[in-house]
Amino acid sequence: MQKEIRIGLLGLGTVGSGVVRIISNHQEELYKQTGLHIHIDKILVRDTNKKREVPIAPDRLTVNAEEIIEDPEIDVIVEVMGGIEPAKQYILEALKRKKNVVTANKDLMALHGAEILRIAQQNRCDVFYEASVAGGIPILRALTDSFSSDRITKIMGIVNGTTNYILSKMSQTGADYQETLEEAQKLGYAEANPGSDVEGWDAAYKMSILSTLGFHVAMNLSEVDVKGISDVSIEDIELGKKLGYEMKLLGLAKLDDQKIEVSVQPTLVRNTHPLASVNGVYNAIYIEGEAVGETMFYGPGAGALPTATSVVSDLVSVVRNMKLGVNGQKMVAPYKEKRLKTDDEKYAKYFLRMVVADQRGVLAQMTQLFANNHISLEQVIQQPYNSGNRAEIILVTHEAAKSDLEIALATMKEMDVVSSIESCYPVVEA
Ligand SMILES: NC(=O)c1ccc[n+]([C@@H]2O[C@H](COP(=O)([O-])OP(=O)(O)OC[C@H]3O[C@@H](n4cnc5c(N)ncnc54)[C@H](OP(=O)(O)O)[C@@H]3O)[C@@H](O)[C@H]2O)c1
Structure with a gap:
């Protein structure tokens, strides 16, 4: 009988190091919940000589992806390297070899999720990607499991920590956009090339994933109306405040009369709305369902350990499914006709x-x-x-x-x- 689950980890950066840490520190909890020892077998990196955040025996690192993907002993691939290629190719190869996959890659799932999930189903494998939206907030599982009995009508999200940090800082200090962006870059909250965050694309990837799961339609990124925050002026933030609003980069997905709209844009949110008080790098997702009414999920949208908790929870789900022999059967492919609002x-x-x-x-x-x-x-x-x-x-x-x-x-x-x-x-x- 199998006593151990062997993992191939693709990537040992921020999230990968968090995954190693959680698997090592939470061994007992993970064993009690799965009945199996989770063991990271091999780790793919670009540079095996780089100093790592976590202690790792050098012989477990490799620059050769085939060593992991073609290893018949490896049961699950955890992809935390990011980017589209070669991550996509590695995931598809792994699925064809009947390996289950956990990924944190929102770009990949927003752009190629439908293809990846189809191939996963053909091969009776799981692909879970909880960490791809709002890092430490278990929002995808909430949408697919907890709300499975309801009809979601609206999803509003603050799903990008960098822009939320910049807008809340501008609101608190009165500083302008450029100055606040530079400060965020110095503090490590914004990347040197912040385009994907400040122009709204990162949030759009996440809204596309959330609306696909919430409304059961295959949303494409090109169907999301996207506007970033680089034109938001301190005058508008201050005038908004005088009128009782806070400026937020808000993702909105709305269903009315079976028609959908999805957008990401700077939005003035009434200061008594729960989303208005979500500040700094925190994320929040507000969901309205026909039966449940209003709910909100709040927490860290990024960071090594919060994101890794989502990755490892997906791993636990994969392992449980393996024990029951039901991998690849839980995912519900989009089944509703997509009608977009004009x-x-x-x-x-x-x-x-x-x-x-x-x-x-x-x-x-x-x-x-x-x-x-x-x-x-x-x-x-x-x-x-x-x-x-x-x-x-x-x-x-x-x-x-x-x-x-x-x-x-x-x-x-x-x-x-x-x-x-x-x-x-x-x-x-x-
Ligand atoms: N950071 C977060 O808080 C966060 C939150 C949610 C989701 N995510 C997602 O998680 C994923 C990983 O993010 P991260 O912040 O951990 O990235 P990161 O710190 O840049 O780490 C990437 C890792 O992947 C390895 N890698 C990248 N390209 C490779 C290639 N072509 N071949 C071999 N190894 C390669 C790198 O190797 P070297 O170390 O040798 O360079 C590095 O270890 C991304 O999809 C990101 O969007 C991140």
Whole structure:
């Protein structure tokens, strides 16, 4: 009878080191829960001479992936190397050799998840990827297991720690975007090349995974509306605060009348909404279900040990399935027809800030323009602008169709009295 599960680990960086640590420190708990000893057999790295965060015998490191993937004694591959290739090729090879897979790779699962899961099912193997979204928060298992009896109608997420750190720091200190980004880079909260985080792509990968699992449709990344935070100004954050909102890079996935919209964009969230108080590098996912109502999951979105707990929990699920002989049978492939909303079906409240000529009748022209485009206004503020004979108008609309808003903005841009449209953000109320 099998007494040991042998793991091949692809990658020994931040997450890989955390996995080694948790498997070594939690041996007893893992044995009690699985009845088997979990043993990391071999580890793939780029450089075997590099100093490691965890003590590892040099003979367990290799730069040759075949040594792991082709080893018939290895039962499970844990992929924590990141990137698309060669990670994808290694995972597919492993599945074809009937090895189960655990991965933390959101880029790979968002872009190629459907293909990987199909091949996994053909080979009766598990592919679990809990750590790929919101590191230490067990949100994928919640969506696939805990909410399996409900119908999810909305998922809102703060799923990128770097941007949440930058926006909450700007809000707390009054510093501008560039200065705060540089500070985040010095502290290690933002990468030297922060593009994927600040332009919203990292969050979009995660929202694509969450909406696929929440709504049972195969969402593509190209179907997510994405806007990053690099244009968010401290003026907007402070004006938002005065009106009772906090700026967040918010992922939104919404289902209305069987039609879906998924977006990632800077959003003003009412300060009494639970998501508004999620600060720093923390993540949170707020879920609405027809039966359950509102729930929220909060926790660390990254870091060696939080992320590794998700990876090792997936490993425990794989091992339990191996003992029952049910690998590859638990995953539910997307089974619903995907119908995406058009812009005239996407409704939101909006915050707008524009600079206009400071003369009689301009405000009336603006409000008339919105009325002509079926947009009603909840709040209108006019205040002096700091240069020229100009004024600043700040508007908060009632719910309006995205298509109507776009027509109003395009018309406004052509008006002589409008100097600039400074900003436009969706608004989420509590
Ligand atoms: N860091 C987090 O908090 C976090 C949170 C959630 C999810 N994730 C995901 O987890 C994965 C790993 O992230 P990480 O932060 O641990 O990355 P990392 O610190 O950069 O580590 C990557 C590891 O993979 C190895 N590696 C990379 N490419 C390789 C190749 N072509 N051949 C052989 N070895 C290779 C590296 O080897 P060397 O050490 O020799 O260079 C390194 O050990 C990514 O998919 C990431 O998105 C990370």
